[in-house]
Amino acid sequence: MPNASKRKITRAVQLGRVAIGGNAPISVQSMTTADPHDRTAVLGQVRALESAGCDIIRLAVPDKEAAPVFAFLKEQGVTAPLVADIHFDYKLALEALAAGADKIRINPGNIGDRDRVKAVVDACRAKGAPIRVGVNSGSLEKPLLQKFGSPTPQALAESAMGHVRLLESMDFFDIVVSVKSSSVPSMIETNRLLSQMTDHPLHLGVTEAGSSFAGTVKGAVGIGALLSEGIGDTIRVSLTADPTEEVRAGRAILSALGLGRPAMNIVSCPTCGRTKINLISLVETFERRAAQEGLTDLPVTVALMGCAVNGPGEAREADIGIAGGVGEALLFRHGEIVGKYPDGQIIDILLAELHRMADRMKAEKEGNG
Numbered sequence: 001m002p003n004a005s006k007r008k009i010t011r012a013v014q015l016g017r018v019a020i021g022g023n024a025p026i027s028v029q030s031m032t033t034a035d036p037h038d039r040t041a042v043l044g045q046v047r048a049l050e051s052a053g054c055d056i057i058r059l060a061v062p063d064k065e066a067a068p069v070f071a072f073l074k075e076q077g078v079t080a081p082l083v084a085d086i087h088f089d090y091k092l093a094l095e096a097l098a099a100g101a102d103k104i105r106i107n108p109g110n111i112g113d114r115d116r117v118k119a120v121v122d123a124c125r126a127k128g129a130p131i132r133v134g135v136n137s138g139s140l141e142k143p144l145l146q147k148f149g150s151p152t153p154q155a156l157a158e159s160a161m162g163h164v165r166l167l168e169s170m171d172f173f174d175i176v177v178s179v180k181s182s183s184v185p186s187m188i189e190t191n192r193l194l195s196q197m198t199d200h201p202l203h204l205g206v207t208e209a210g211s212s213f214a215g216t217v218k219g220a221v222g223i224g225a226l227l228s229e230g231i232g233d234t235i236r237v238s239l240t241a242d243p244t245e246e247v248r249a250g251r252a253i254l255s256a257l258g259l260g261r262p263a264m265n266i267v268s269c270p271t272c273g274r275t276k277i278n279l280i281s282l283v284e285t286f287e288r289r290a291a292q293e294g295l296t297d298l299p300v301t302v303a304l305m306g307c308a309v310n311g312p313g314e315a316r317e318a319d320i321g322i323a324g325g326v327g328e329a330l331l332f333r334h335g336e337i338v339g340k341y342p343d344g345q346i347i348d349i350l351l352a353e354l355h356r357m358a359d360r361m362k363a364e365k366e367g368n369g
Contacts, residue, residue: 007230010201013130013174016081016102018055020130020176021201021233026259027055028250029203029236030243031085036066043076045243050080052247053261056234058083058105067095074100083132090116097123105132105178107139108163121172130174131167135160136207137181153189156181161197176234178203184222191226201233208238215239216249220256227257262299264290267318275306277324277343286347295354298361302354320353322346 012022020027030049034041036059049057061067061084070082083103084096090111093104104124108117124131137151140159148155160179167175177200181187187206194202206222209215219237226232237249254260268283283304290296303321315321316335323330329346331339331353341349 008195010199010233011173011175013176013201014128015056015083015130017079018081020203024233025261026227026232026254027234028053028247028254029056029058029083029234030054030246030250031058031060031236033243036060036062036069039069039072042069043073043078046073046078046080048244049247050078052244053251054080054243054247056081056083056103058085060085061092061096064092064095067092067099070096070100086111086120090120093120094123097127097129101129103130103132103176105134107134108166109135109139109141109159114166117166118170121167121170124174125172128174130176131172132176132178132203133160133163133167134178134180134203135163136179137183137186151181151186153186153193156186156190157193157197160194164198164200173200175200176203177201178205180205180207180238182206182208184218187222188225191231192229195231202231203234203236204232205236205238210240212239212241212245212249215241216245219249220253223250224253224257227253227259262297264296264298265301266290266304267301267315267321268304269306271306275324276326277306277329279304279306279324282322282324282343282347286350289347289351290354293351293355295351295358298354298358300354300357302350320350320357322350 010021012024013020018027032042032045034045036042046057057080059069059082073082081102083105084093084101085105086093088110093106104120106120111117135156140151140155144155144159156179160177164175164177177194177198179190179194184206191202191204204223204226206218209218215238223235235250237246239246251260255263271279286304300319303315303318305315305321305323307324320333327343328340329343330337331341331349
C-alpha cells in the first residue's frame with residue numbers, strides 16, 4: 001500500500017485554490033464535453049463535476065468566441081480551477097487568460113515559434129497561471145519519430161523535456177508535465193522516465209482509453225501502477241462517457257490505494273451458489289442511494305455480503321454490514337449481529353444506520369472543535 005514517505009516530492013504549483021505537487025493531495029481532473037459556445041450547457045456540466053468531487057476542470061477553447069466562457073463561469077460562482085485547452089493558436093491562450101482561465105494546457109510544439117510561446121509564458125507569468133505541457137503519442141515531433149522509429153517511451157519523455165526546457169529558458173517554472181499514451185505499458189514507462197528526469201509535478205492518464213468499463217480498467221492499471229510507486233501528482237481517467245464518470249473512477253482509484261480523501265469503502269462478495277438474496281441488485285441500489293443521500297464521503301467500511309459465511313465472519317472488520325438469507329438479511333457491526341430484517345427493507349435500514357453514524361461523527365467533530 002502506498003504511503004506518504006514513498007511519494008516523490010515535486011515542485012508545488014498553485015492553480016487557483018488547488019495545489020499540484022509538493023505535499024498537496026493528489027487531485028482529480030476531468031474535462032467538459034459540452035459545446036463551449038453554449039454557456040448554459042457548460043455551466044451545468046461544470047456544476048455536475050464540482051458536485052462529483054472534481055478538483056480541476058478543463059475546457060476546450062477551439063476559437064476566440066469560446067474564450068469568454070471562463071468569465072461567465074467565474075461570474076456564476078464557479079470556484080473549481082479552470083484550465084484552457086489550447087491547440088495551434090497561441091492567441092486563444094491569451095484570450096482565455098484574460099477571461100479568467102487559471103491554467104493553460106498547451107503543446108508548445110504546435111503553438112508556433114519561440115516568440116509565440118513566450119507570449120503565452122509572459123501572460124501566464126503576469127497572471128500567476130501555470131502551464132501544463134501536454135504531449136501524447138500523436139503529437140510527437142518528426143525528428144524524434146525519425147530518431148526512435150516510433151512513439152517510444154524514450155521519445156515521448158524526450159519530447160516533453162524539450163518543451164519543459166524551452167519554458168525554463170524563459171525563466172518560467174510553474175509547469176505541470178503530462179505525457180499520455182493509449183498504450184498502458186508505454187504510459188507507465190514514460191512517466192517512470194519523466195519522474196527521474198524532472199521534479200515538475202506529473203499529470204497521469206491513459207489517453208483514448210475507451211468506454212466507461214474499458215477506460216476505467218486501463219486508467220486504474222496505468223495510473224494505479226505509478227501512484228503505487230510514488231509517481232504522480234494529479235490524475236484524469238479519460239473515458240468516452242459522462243465526465244462525472246471520470247471523476248468517480250479517479251476517486252475510486254485513489255481510495256483503493258489509500259491516497260484519496262476520506263470516503264466510504266464498500267465491500268461486497270462476488271456471490272456463489274450459497275447466495276439466496278439478489279445481492280447484485282442490492283449493491284447497485286445501495287451505491288446509487290448512498291451517493292444520492294450524500295453518504296459516500298463517510299469514512300466507514302460497509303459490507304454487503306451474500307450469505308452468513310461471507311457475512312459477519314469474513315466481513316467482521318466492517319463498521320457495518322448486511323448478510324443475505326432466504327427472504328431476509330442480517331445487520332451486523334464489527335462481526336456482531338444486531339438485527340434480522342426482510343430483504344426488501346434492508347437497504348433502507350442500512351442507510352438509516354449510516355445517517356445516524358454520520359450525525360454522531362458530525363456531533364463529535366463539532367464537540368472537539
